Amino acid sequence: MRIRVYIFYLFILTLGVVLIVKLYQIQVLQGEYYRELAEGNRIRLFSVSAPRGEIIDKKGKVLAKNRPSFTVSVIPFEGEKEESLKLLSKITGVSYMEIKEKINEAPNRLQPVNIVLDVSLEVVSKIKELEDKLPGVLIATNVIREYPNRGLASHILGYVGEVSKEEIRSLKDLGVKMGDIVGKSGIERTYQGKLMGVPGGEQVEVDAMGRPIKILGTVPPIPGSTVVTTIDLDLQKVVEESLKRRGLSGAIVVMNPANGDILSMASYPDFDPNSFAKGITPKEWKELLSPKKPLLNRAISAVYPPGSTFKIAVSLAALVEGIVDKDTVFYCPGSMMIGNRRFKCWTSHGRINFLNAIARSCDVAFYTMGLKLGSEKIARYARLLGLGDLTGIDIPGEVKGLIPEPSWKREPWYIGDTANMSIGQGYVQVTPIQMAVLVSTIANGGKVYKPRIASRIINQDGTIETLSPTLVRDISKFKREIDIIREGMELTVKLGTGSLARIEGITVAGKTGTAENFPNIENPLGKDHAWFIAYAPADNPKIALSIVIEQGGHGGSTAAPIAAEIISYYLTGKKIFRGGGWQGD
Amino acid sequence: MAVYSATYWKGPELWDKQFVSLILTIPIVIFLRYIDYKIWFKVAPYFYLISLILLGATLVISSPIKGAKRWLYLGGFNFQPSELAKLALILELSVLICSKKKEWNNLILFMFCLIITLLPFFITALQPDLGTALIFIFIFVCIIFISGLHIKYLLSLAILGLTSIPLAWDYLLKDYQKERILTFLEPTRDPLGAGYHIIQSRLAIGSGGLFGYGFLNGPQNRLKFIPEQHTDFIFSLIGEEFGFIGAVIVIVLFTILFILGLYISFKSDSESGTLIGVGIVSMLCIHMFVNIGMTIGLLPVAGLPLPFISYGRSSLIVNMIGIGILSSIGKRRVV
Numbered sequence: 029m030r031i032r033v034y035i036f037y038l039f040i041l042t043l044g045v046v047l048i049v050k051l052y053q054i055q056v057l058q059g060e061y062y063r064e065l066a067e068g069n070r071i072r073l074f075s076v077s078a079p080r081g082e083i084i085d086k087k088g089k090v091l092a093k094n095r096p097s098f099t100v101s102v103i104p105f106e107g108e109k110e111e112s113l114k115l116l117s118k119i120t121g122v123s124y125m126e127i128k129e130k131i132n133e134a135p136n137r138l139q140p141v142n143i144v145l146d147v148s149l150e151v152v153s154k155i156k157e158l159e160d161k162l163p164g165v166l167i168a169t170n171v172i173r174e175y176p177n178r179g180l181a182s183h184i185l186g187y188v189g190e191v192s193k194e195e196i197r198s199l200k201d202l203g204v205k206m207g208d209i210v211g212k213s214g215i216e217r218t219y220q221g222k223l224m225g226v227p228g229g230e231q232v233e234v235d236a237m238g239r240p241i242k243i244l245g246t247v248p249p250i251p252g253s254t255v256v257t258t259i260d261l262d263l264q265k266v267v268e269e270s271l272k273r274r275g276l277s278g279a280i281v282v283m284n285p286a287n288g289d290i291l292s293m294a295s296y297p298d299f300d301p302n303s304f305a306k307g308i309t310p311k312e313w314k315e316l317l318s319p320k321k322p323l324l325n326r327a328i329s330a331v332y333p334p335g336s337t338f339k340i341a342v343s344l345a346a347l348v349e350g351i352v353d354k355d356t357v358f359y360c361p362g363s364m365m366i367g368n369r370r371f372k373c374w375t376s377h378g379r380i381n382f383l384n385a386i387a388r389s390c391d392v393a394f395y396t397m398g399l400k401l402g403s404e405k406i407a408r409y410a411r412l413l414g415l416g417d418l419t420g421i422d423i424p425g426e427v428k429g430l431i432p433e434p435s436w437k438r439e440p441w442y443i444g445d446t447a448n449m450s451i452g453q454g455y456v457q458v459t460p461i462q463m464a465v466l467v468s469t470i471a472n473g474g475k476v477y478k479p480r481i482a483s484r485i486i487n488q489d490g491t492i493e494t495l496s497p498t499l500v501r502d503i504s505k506f507k508r509e510i511d512i513i514r515e516g517m518e519l520t521v522k523l524g525t526g527s528l529a530r531i532e533g534i535t536v537a538g539k540t541g542t543a544e545n546f547p548n549i550e551n552p553l554g555k556d557h558a559w560f561i562a563y564a565p566a567d568n569p570k571i572a573l574s575i576v577i578e579q580g581g582h583g584g585s586t587a588a589p590i591a592a593e594i595i596s597y598y599l600t601g602k603k604i605f606r607g608g609g610w611q612g613d
Numbered sequence: 614m615a616v617y618s619a620t621y622w623k624g625p626e627l628w629d630k631q632f633v634s635l636i637l638t639i640p641i642v643i644f645l646r647y648i649d650y651k652i653w654f655k656v657a658p659y660f661y662l663i664s665l666i667l668l669g670a671t672l673v674i675s676s677p678i679k680g681a682k683r684w685l686y687l688g689g690f691n692f693q694p695s696e697l698a699k700l701a702l703i704l705e706l707s708v709l710i711c712s713k714k715k716e717w718n719n720l721i722l723f724m725f726c727l728i729i730t731l732l733p734f735f736i737t738a739l740q741p742d743l744g745t746a747l748i749f750i751f752i753f754v755c756i757i758f759i760s761g762l763h764i765k766y767l768l769s770l771a772i773l774g775l776t777s778i779p780l781a782w783d784y785l786l787k788d789y790q791k792e793r794i795l796t797f798l799e800p801t802r803d804p805l806g807a808g809y810h811i812i813q814s815r816l817a818i819g820s821g822g823l824f825g826y827g828f829l830n831g832p833q834n835r836l837k838f839i840p841e842q843h844t845d846f847i848f849s850l851i852g853e854e855f856g857f858i859g860a861v862i863v864i865v866l867f868t869i870l871f872i873l874g875l876y877i878s879f880k881s882d883s884e885s886g887t888l889i890g891v892g893i894v895s896m897l898c899i900h901m902f903v904n905i906g907m908t909i910g911l912l913p914v915a916g917l918p919l920p921f922i923s924y925g926r927s928s929l930i931v932n933m934i935g936i937g938i939l940s941s942i943g944k945r946r947v948v
Contacts, residue, residue: 032759033879036891040875043902044868048861050909054819055857062819 077208078225079171081252083185083215085261086289086483092185092216092301094171098152101140104131107164115161119154120144140166145307173209173216173305179298181264183325184257184290184423184481186214187301203227212304214325214423215255215481222485225252256484258289266597267292270590271577273605278577279326281464281479282594285563285572287497288468288477290421291598293461295326319550328419328426331457332576335541335583336389336525337559338410338452340470340513343386345409346397347509354512356382358393366447371395374542386516387524389540391451398450403441406449407431412503413476414465415458420478420500430457453544463561463574470513471537471563471572474504518566521588528588528606529562531596537569538562538591540583543576555579560587564595571598634926638933645937646944650886653938654708661705661729667694668736693927695745698733700931702749703756703892705729710760711885723766726757744915748899750774755895756888814908818852818860825856845916847923848908863922864905871898877943886942893935 054062083092100120107113108131117124122144134141144151152167159165173188191199191210202221204210210224211217228249267280271294282292299322303312316323324330346352362376373391377384385393398406410416416431432455434441448454461479469476478498485493503510517537520526526538541559545551558580563572573591580586589606596604653660671694706726713722730753737746757767852860871894878890897920904919906912918928 032761033875036755036759037872037875040868040871040894040898043898044864046911047864047902047905047909050906050911051818051852051857051860051864054815054909055821055852055860056823058819059822059857062816063822 076228076230076246076249077170078227078249079251080173080188080209081219081223081225082254083223084254084256085259085264086257086291087260088256089261090176091181091257091259091261092173092175095174097146097170097172097306098149099142099168099170100144100147100151100155101142101166101168102127102131103140103164103166104134105164107131107162109163112162112165115158116143116155116165119158120147120151140168146172146305173301175301175305177261177265178302179300180268181259181261181293182214182298182301183295183327184214184259184293185301186216186423187212187299187304188216189304213323213425215257217424218422219255219482219485222255223252225488226250251488253488254486255482256486257481258284258291258483259293259481260291260598263594263598264292264294266603267594268294268296268298270593271296274577274580274586274590276577276580276586277320277326278575278580279330279460280573280575280590280594281327281460282571282573282598283464283468283479285468285471285477285569288465288479289483289497290479290481291571292594293325293327293481295324297322299323325423325425326576326578327460328421328423329459331427331429331459332557332559332578333454333456333543333545334415334452334458334463335543335557335559336391336452337463337466337539337541337561337574337583338415338456338458339386339389339394339450340466340517340539340561341410341413341415342394342398342401342406342450343382343513343516344413344506344509345401345405347512348409348506349401349405351397351400352382354382354515358382358385358390358396360390360392362392364392364395366395366399367443369444371444371447383512383516383519384524386513386539387519387522387526389520389525394450395447398446399443401450403433403446403449406446407433410456412501413469414500415462417462419459419461419465420498421461422480422482426461427459429459429462430455432456452541460574460576463559463576464572467539467561467563467574468569468572469503470510470517471569473507474502474510475499476501476503514566517562521562525584526560526562526588528584529560529591529595531564531592531600531604534564534595534599535566536562536564536591536595537566538588540588542582542584545579551579553579556581558586559583560591562588562591562595564599571595634929638930641930642933642937642940645934646940648941649945650889650938650941651883653704653889654712654885657701657704657708661701664694664698664701665732665736668698668733670694672736672739693925695733695737695740695742696927696931698737699745699748699752699896700893700935702730702733703752703889703896703935706753706756707885707888707892710756710762710888711883714760719762720766723757723762726753727770742916744903744917747915748896748917751899752892752896756892759891760884760888814846814849815910817849818909821853821856821860823857825852825854825859845904845914845918845923846908847919848905851922852908864901867898867901867920874939877939881942882945886945890939890942893939896935897932 079094082090082094084090100116102113102116113127113131114124116122117127120143127143130141130143155162155165155167175182175185188209189212191204191206191208195210196204196206199210199220202224203226204220204224211220216223226249228247230243230246232243263282267282271278271280276296278296280292280294281290283290297320299316303309358380360373360377360380363370363372365371371391374389377388377390377392380388380390380393382393384390407416410431416429418426418428430436432445432449437445437455445454449456465476465479476499478500480495480497482495484495487493514537517539518535520540521529521536521538525540526536529536529538539561541561543557543559545554545556547554556579558577559575560583561572561574563569571594573594575587575590577586577590592606593604596602706729709726709729710722713725717725730749734746734749737749754767758764848860848863851863855862874890874894874897878887878894881887881890900917900920903912903915903917904923907914907917918925920932921929
């Protein structure tokens with residue numbers, strides 16, 4: 029019996045010793061390790077994102093800014109009760125099922141899950157009021173991007189959104205992390221590095237729920253720089269209204285021929301970049317993916333056959349190569365046999381000189397010139413004027429288009445291909461921005477500028493980085509030939525196909541184009557695209573523009589009136605409205 | 614008395630209530646000390662029956678707290694009948710063994726004792742509260758061991774118990790209990806779920822180091838990283854704030870208390886006194902060991918409070934009654 033008593037004493041002692049040994053192991057031997065772990069457990073580094081820089085127009089009017097916004101989120105671990113979620117659903121208008129789903133999908137039960145972004149102040153105050161009945165419901169204040177002019181200049185500005193896995197690779201050097209808001213297109217994308225600023229950090233002591241208890245240290249963020257653009261907001265409004273009124277897809281680029289500054293750039297249909305900042309609804313997203321492609325910036329990302337506007341390039345080639353001169357006379361019977369095919373002109377011009385061949389857009393005259401030049405020479409001068417290559421504009425998404433050559437075409441190059449090329453048809457494809465560069469080059473006498481939208485960066489410390497205009501190429505050695513073309517373009521508006529661009533008191537120079545299309549899905553009837561390129565005043569150009577209206581028919585009747593409206597407003601401040609009418613190709 | 618009063622640690626938030634309970638229970642201890650513990654012999658069977666009925670009642674009428682039906686709402690506060698049942702079992706077993714040892718066959722006595730142990734065991738296991746249920750078995754084993762009944766009964770019971778473990782795993786254990794055991798074997802398998810308790814608790818104790826962060830300064834505790842910090846996981850707080858030295862002092866004090874308890878039990882003037890004393894000591898001792906073992910990752914998580922220290926009034930009152938009885942036994946010892 030005594031032995032059992034001793035065993036029992038020993039048993040009790042053993043239990044105590046076992047506990048003490050284990051404690052010695054974790055507290056004394058591994059104490060340091062656990063202490064470090066524990067510190068990591070309760071001190072967290074929160075990144076404080078810097079307010080994004082503003083984007084302003086050339087006169088300082090705001091194009092993109094920030095505004096405070098409230099986000100409602102729920103910590104699943106604390107706020108899972110059905111009745112409180114139902115109450116939250118009633119306040120925010122988000123369905124109970126949707127809230128429940130978001131909470132169930134949360135990867136971490138202790139991290140807040142966003143329920144609604146950008147709620148009204150009314151919702152915020154209601155939640156604050158009923159705080160006791162809404163455990164685990166948090167309201168976070170953050171800033172969201174706001175575009176006060178809504179859809180205006182949307183393609184220039186672009187939009188912002190959460191960084192994607194693909195983007196993060198290229199943006200890593202800028203210090204962009206998962207979850208950050210970055211520019212997705214337009215200026216927002218190109219100048220992401222300037223606009224984003226430098227994020228700050230907060231060293232925060234947190235409890236088990238991840239709720240901040242106190243801030244241990246702060247590094248304030250440096251707000252992003254302001255990007256000053258060359259855009260003229262008032263002009264942009266006129267340009268967009270003028271385009272929108274036609275009700276057709278299209279693009280307009282307005283440039284300052286003296287330096288390549290983009291004064292306006294419009295693409296229709298457009299979109300409201302605010303919807304991305306707020307969190308886009310499925311309905312909105314569906315609209316953006318519609319066949320009309322509102323997200324597409326037609327000014328730089330869409331290609332069209334240039335039609336007769338390409339005759340400017342052919343003219344330069346023919347003049348410089350000495351094939352024609354100002355007074356060269358052609359005879360246009362209304363068509364021309366090339367190879368074994370009859371190539372038509374849009375009318376019978378009869379006897380017509382070179383200047384009038386431009387002004388009245390005689391195809392037969394240009395077939396003649398083109399065949400004498402050959403496709404390679406046409407291509408060379410077209411490239412000198414900036415066609416078939418990226419213009420280098422400072423927003424992403426630009427495409428090259430195509431200036432075809434026999435070497436490009438896999439099948440044999442026919443003489444008919446050269447004929448088509450002479451009038452800007454066939455394989456030739458250009459973007460509206462390229463045509464704007466082309467017409468600017470003619471307007472300024474031979475300087476090919478890189479188009480630009482941002483002109484200055486104003487940093488937070490007050491320093492200013494000036495982005496100077498870039499001269500890509502100087503072909504002023506062809507000044508004489510260019511002057512002849514300018515004469516032809518003045519004549520176009522004065523008495524030729526571009527007469528609907530005429531404005532009282534201002535000499536406008538331009539060239540119409542009617543791009544023929546084969547029927548396709550987007551254009552089942554194969555309707556023509558209407559082109560017009562122009563500059564004004566003719567003797568001292570201040571504005572150059574290129575306009576394309578998809579399926580708009582004749583350039584002279586649909587696109588030229590738009591040019592008149594824009595030029596009139598820009599040079600005289602007078603808003604005019606001009607309808608269309610048959611003026612010939 | 615001073616021994617455990619000193620070890621008493623205030624529950625961080627609810628310590629007012631707890632302190633009041635402690636003060637209120639001291640007269641009970643003193644009262645019990647001065648009444649003859651032999652009075653329990655007469656009331657033991659009734660006490661046992663009442664506690665069994667209360668225990669059964671939890672299954673039927675109580676509202677579950679955290680999925681378990683352990684509490685009864687009695688006279689203003691939630692009461693845990695399983696705590697009372699432990700004491701009732703100790704008394705009933707001791708009294709039964711002493712009074713029937715000479716009359717009954719050893720095997721019959723053993724089987725009878727086993728049955729009165731298994732009744733509360735199963736009811737508690739159904740609550741479900743396997744940790745507390747196993748306490749009944751432990752108390753039974755200790756009392757039988759000291760009572761001098763032949764060791765072969767205990768051995769055969771142990772063999773039976775071990776062979777039934779796979780069966781119990783499949784049919785008796787709830788999913789959360791299996792999860793706890795699996796998690797104990799590998800805490801990182803679910804760091805924010807079942808393993809969270811173990812990891813956070815070990816983290817808190819480990820970071821306490823040799824001297825601890827100091828009273829009320831344990832960051833893990835203050836920031837609520839430790840779950841159930843005032844009840845089951847109170848020891849992780851002690852480890853964090855008072856370090857290894859503080860933790861060892863607590864364990865040493867407990868051990869001294871147990872040794873003293875055993876000493877006075879063996880010196881008791883009756884065998885029933887010895888058995889009751891051993892039963893009370895083993896009850897306290899196993900609570901302490903399982904509770905501390907759990908917080909330092911030695912044992913799986915089981916909802917057992919740390920005697921006298923954890924917040925929980927049912928447990929405190931029962932433990933204090935136990936101390937009172939023990940002290941009454943001590944007063945009537947053979948010198």
